[in-house]
Every structure is written in structure tokens, then in C-alpha cells.
Amino acid sequence: MKRAKGEEDGYKSMDIISSLPQEILQRILYFLSQEDVVRTSVLSKSWRHVWCTRPNLVFSDQTFKGKKQDFLSTVDKTIQRYRDQRLCVEEFDLCMLVDGSEDRESVTFLENWIPLLKNMGMKKFDLSIRARHCRKFTDMPSVVFGAESLQYLHVAKFVMHERSIERLVLLKHLDQLHLKKVYIEDAVFQRIISSCPSIETMIIEGCKGLKKINLSDLPNLIYFNFDVFYGDGLEEEEPCSIEIRAPSIETINITYGNIRFRKGAEFRNLINLHLRGVDSSLEHMSSCKFPILTWLSLSHCHGLKDIQLFIDAPSLVLFEYQGLFIPSISFGKTTSSWRSELNIKYIQINDGYLWFLKLNELLNSVSKSRIILTIDQYLMNHDDIIRGNVNMVQYMNGCGIAVVVDRLSLNASLSSGPSNLNGLLRICRPRILMHLDMEVVEWLWKVLMERESGDEGDRFRPLWLRDLEQGNMEIKETGREEWRSATLSELRKCRETKSYHTRFALKWRQVL
Incomplete structure (x- = not known):
């Protein structure tokens, strides 16, 4: 049977590849998954046994779909065959599940495999072991910390104790x-990291038992992530105290831990700093230097309360803040083009005047950046607004130049009156105003349509209307990219027939 030209070219290409030396074929298989490697055995005679000798082995029990015995048997036979044939295993990647504290079989296999691999020229050993949820913690097999070739270690749902x-040996390659979700106490943790001087990435998620972490002996540490999952009883524990003195650190992510900044510290290589739910005071950050920090994120950090924070980060590109109160933050010299994303969720306003004053101060501190401001004030009540309005007239009349805001999102209902939106528009000049409910849209549309009439019915209205040059309502149907101008009657029709988004595009006169 005559082959088509394309098919014949394919066979010729395969013949050329198959004629390559076995060392080259092994290097080709090096970059394939274990499943794809096995499939190459049917290509030709020369490929039949190459997959059995490639220098890297990757095994995951997830590919065996719950057939635990098949998985253990396959890994065991493969390791034994490599040992008997004196084959080299440059890299070994193992991912396996241990079924609780009674699964002695899996642990026994692991204890047998690791010593064998040590004598096969292994340069890289990646191990991921996890235990099932069970009433009793599963003990971490001690043989793991005797594997000198370990480069990557992922442990889930075990307990680590002295045994x-x-x-424990010097894990200089880790x-x-x-x-x-590991239970580990301070002394054991410190012994482990003191034996791992080459650690570059450390991730601690939902672990119990840790009270204090001191990362001062890790000169190569680049990435550190500490995260506590609520819902597992962890909220009952005291937040872990974390101190970092790693000269190479580039990224710090801490969620619900208490970081301790050393006064006057210089983080010369830190690029990303993300803090969430930090309760400890952050006042010592003011004396720290962050010469190449580009991304600073502070979310729900109670440690910002009652302090005035100064950030010395001349390379800052993005500043993010999210919280239930307005912090006092100022910045030193920054880049010419940086962005601030402020998301303020306010539960209750006890003094409207003070709240607007603090917001005005925060906006002025980031006024040289492109500002994205989101206010979630749906829990404001009418009494709070009225109480603040006594002083607000005097404050608004004496307020300085408003700050330009690229986008203002107001996730709120103004059923209690337009005073809060009027206050916001007095202290900031948003180019885009969005996420407004229909009542607010209709009120703002009416204000814009009547702005030429000189109506003084609302005593706050002239304070911001006099600076408004042009205002257009725009809509965008779901699934479309472009925004288009629309009227209120058209918007009402859209509400009945399709999903849409609404915003106001505002053009302000330049105020000197």
C-alpha cells in the first residue's frame, strides 16, 4: 500500500529520530511526563526500552486513580530495577498519600526507597507527601530528613515532632x-531550617503549634509566604510572631501572622510586601528602608491603627490598601508613575466630619499617583450622616484643592440622602464614577441635567458642580467591550431587556 507524501515524510522523520544514540533519546524523554514516556515504547524497536532507562523518574499516586497497591508496586519495582541494572537516577519526583496513622505499608516503602536512591547518583529529589484527614495526627517519617539530596519538600497534614x-542531616540542597496544615512546634521548626542553609522558597500554610518564627540564618531566602486558614480551629491560637532578617528576601506574604520589623532595617532586595490581618503594630516600618520595593499591599491590618506610618519606597509602582478604617500613611519620594488602589469598607460613621477629613488626608498623601478608590458604605445609617453634617458645611467650605481620582466606585445605596456622595465629590475629582445603584444614578443624572440652571436647592451642590466641565452617563451591555453614551430613558429600557453596567464619565476643569 502506497503511503501519502505527508505520511511518508512523517515516517522518515521518525526513523531519523529513532536512529539517534540512546543518550539523546533519553534526554528527549527527560522532558516528557511519565505517562507520555511509557507511550513511546510503541513507536519502534529502538524506543521500546529507552523509557525504562531515562535519568529522571516522576511518580504521582493521583495518576493511579486510587489504586494504591499498583502505585506502590510500580514505584518499588522501578527503583529495584534501576538499582539492579546500576542505572543513574539524576532526578526523582514522588507525590504520594499516606492513609492516616495506620498506613504503615506506605511509610515502610518510603523508608526503603530513600536509602536506595541516595546511592544512584541522585542530584535532585522532590518529595510531596500528604496524610488524609483523620482524628489522630500522622507522624512524619523520620527518614525524610535523612535524604541529603532533597531539593524540594512538600509536607501536608502530618505532625512533626522530635522523632x-x-x-536530620545537613540538607544543603533543599x-x-x-x-x-502541619503541626510543628517552634523548637522543631528552628532545628529544621537551621539545617537547610540554601532555602530560597518557604511556604507555611495553615500550620498549628508555631508561636514564633525567626528567619535570621537563611542568606538565600527569596520568597516567604505565611498563611493561616480560618475554619480549622486556628483562630483560637495566638497569631505567630514572625521576624525576618534575610538579606536576599524579595517577596514577603503574611496572612494573619504578626510580623516584627526591626527598627532601622533595610530591605535592600525586597520587591513585594503583602500583609493581611496583621494585628501587631507596624510603627517600626516608618524607620525601615525599601529601596526597590514595587508592590506594597496592606489589607485589614489592625496594626495600622493609631499610628502615623511613613513609607520610604522610592521605586514603588503599586500601593494597595483595604480595611475598615482610614489609615494615616505618607510616602517619601516615589516613581513618576505609580498607582494607588484604596478599598475602604466602613461599618459605621460616628463622625462624618472626621471620616471625610481622614479620607482627604489619605488622598492627598497619594495624590501623585493614579488613584482607584472604592468605598463600601452600604452600612452607613442616616443618623450618622446627619450627625456629621453639622460640621461638614464648615469643613467643605474650608477644604483645599480636591484630589484627582482616576476611578471612584461607590458600592452603596444613598436612600438616606445624597450627602455622602456630595462629600466625596468635594474632596476628590473622579474621572469615572461607577457601581452606583439605580436610585443614585437617577439622582446624579438629574443633578447633571440641571447644573446649568443654577439651582441651589442642595447646599453642597455648588461646591463640586462649579468645577465640573462635562458629565456623561455611559452604559455597557454584558459581553461587550465598549462603553457608549446613553440617556436615562434608554437606561430604563436596558434594565428591562438585558444585563448592563453603568458609569458616569466626568470631565473637570483644571483648578490651580
Whole structure:
């Protein structure tokens, strides 16, 4: 049977590849998954046994779809065959599940495999072991910390105690450590990291038992992530105290931990700093230097309360704040083009005058950036607004130049009156105003349509209307990219027939 030209070219290409030396074929298989490697055995005679000798092995019990015995048997036979044939295993990647504290079989296999791999020229060993949820914690096999070739270690749902580290050796190759939902106490943790001087990435998620972390002996640490998951009883524990003195650190992510900044510290290589739910005071940050910090994110950090924070970050590109109160933050020299994203969720306003004053101060501190402002004030009540309005007239009349805001999102209902939106428009000049409910849209549309009439019915209205040059309502149907101008009657029709988004595009006169 005559082959088509394209098919014949394909066979010729395959013949050329198949004629390559076995070392080259092994290097080709190096970049394939274990499943794809096995499939190459049907290509030709020369490929039949190459997959059995490639220098890297990757095994995951997830590919065996719950057939635990098949998985253990396959890994065991493969390791034994490599040992018997004196084959080299440059890289070994193992991902496996241990079924609770009674699963002695899996632990026994693991204890047998690791010593064998040590004698096969292994340069890289990636191990990910996890235990099932069970009433009793599963003990971490001590043999793991005797594997000198470990480069990556991911441990989930185990307990690490003194017996777990009784075989602890100098893990000079370990550069990634990931602990997830592990019970580990301070002394054991400090012994482990003191034996891992080359760690570059450390991830700690939802772990119990840790009270204090001191990262002062890790010169190569680049990435540190600490995250506590609520819902597992962790909220009952005291937040872990974290101190970082790593000269190479580039990224710090801390969620519900208490970071301790050393007074006057210089983070010369820090690029990303993300803090969420930090209760400890952050006042010492004011004396720290962040020469190349580009991304600073502060979310629901109670440690910002009652302090005046100064940020020395001349390379800052993005500043994010989210919280239930307005912080006092100022910045030193910054880049010529940086962005501030402020998301303020306010539960209750006890003094409207003070709230607007603090917001005005925050906006002025970031006035040289492109500002994205979101106000979630749906829990404001009418009494709070009225109480603040006594002083607000005097404040608004004496307020300085308003700050230009690229976008203002107001996730709120103004059923209690337009005073709060009027206050916002007095202290900021948003180019885009969006996320308004229909009542607010109709009120603002009416104000814009009547702005030429000189109606003084609302005593706040002239304060911001006099600076408004042009205002257009725009809509965008769901699934479309472009915004288009629309009238109120057209918007009402859209509400009945399709999903849409609404915003106001506002053009302000330049105020000197």
C-alpha cells in the first residue's frame, strides 16, 4: 500500500529520530511526563526500552486513580530495577498519600526507597507527601530528613515532632520547603531550617503549634509566604510572631501572622510586601528602608491603627490598601508613575466630619499617583450622616484643592440622602464614577441635567458642580467591550431587556 507524501515524510522523520544514540533519546524523554514516556515504547524497536532507562523518574499516586497497591508496586519495582541494572537516577519526583496513622505499608516503602536512591547518583529529589484527614495526627517519617539530596519538600497534614527529625542531616540542597496544615512546634521548626542553609522558597500554610518564627540564618531566602486558614480551629491560637532578617528576601506574604520589623532595617532586595490581618503594630516600618520595593499591599491590618506610618519606597509602582478604617500613611519620594488602589469598607460613621477629613488626608498623601478608590458604605445609617453634617458645611467650605481620582466606585445605596456622595465629590475629582445603584444614578443624572440652571436647592451642590466641565452617563451591555453614551430613558429600557453596567464619565476643569 502506497503511503501519502505527508505520511511518508512523517515516517522518515521518525526513523531519523529513532536512529539517534540512546543518550539523546533519553534526554528527549527527560522532558516528557511519565505517562507520555511509557507511550513511546510503541513507536519502534529502538524506543521500546529507552523509557525504562531515562535519568529522571516522576511518580504521582493521583495518576493511579486510587489504586494504591499498583502505585506502590510500580514505584518499588522501578527503583529495584534501576538499582539492579546500576542505572543513574539524576532526578526523582514522588507525590504520594499516606492513609492516616495506620498506613504503615506506605511509610515502610518510603523508608526503603530513600536509602536506595541516595546511592544512584541522585542530584535532585522532590518529595510531596500528604496524610488524609483523620482524628489522630500522622507522624512524619523520620527518614525524610535523612535524604541529603532533597531539593524540594512538600509536607501536608502530618505532625512533626522530635522523632521526625532524629535522622536530620545537613540538607544543603533543599531550596524549597512547603508545610501545609502541619503541626510543628517552634523548637522543631528552628532545628529544621537551621539545617537547610540554601532555602530560597518557604511556604507555611495553615500550620498549628508555631508561636514564633525567626528567619535570621537563611542568606538565600527569596520568597516567604505565611498563611493561616480560618475554619480549622486556628483562630483560637495566638497569631505567630514572625521576624525576618534575610538579606536576599524579595517577596514577603503574611496572612494573619504578626510580623516584627526591626527598627532601622533595610530591605535592600525586597520587591513585594503583602500583609493581611496583621494585628501587631507596624510603627517600626516608618524607620525601615525599601529601596526597590514595587508592590506594597496592606489589607485589614489592625496594626495600622493609631499610628502615623511613613513609607520610604522610592521605586514603588503599586500601593494597595483595604480595611475598615482610614489609615494615616505618607510616602517619601516615589516613581513618576505609580498607582494607588484604596478599598475602604466602613461599618459605621460616628463622625462624618472626621471620616471625610481622614479620607482627604489619605488622598492627598497619594495624590501623585493614579488613584482607584472604592468605598463600601452600604452600612452607613442616616443618623450618622446627619450627625456629621453639622460640621461638614464648615469643613467643605474650608477644604483645599480636591484630589484627582482616576476611578471612584461607590458600592452603596444613598436612600438616606445624597450627602455622602456630595462629600466625596468635594474632596476628590473622579474621572469615572461607577457601581452606583439605580436610585443614585437617577439622582446624579438629574443633578447633571440641571447644573446649568443654577439651582441651589442642595447646599453642597455648588461646591463640586462649579468645577465640573462635562458629565456623561455611559452604559455597557454584558459581553461587550465598549462603553457608549446613553440617556436615562434608554437606561430604563436596558434594565428591562438585558444585563448592563453603568458609569458616569466626568470631565473637570483644571483648578490651580
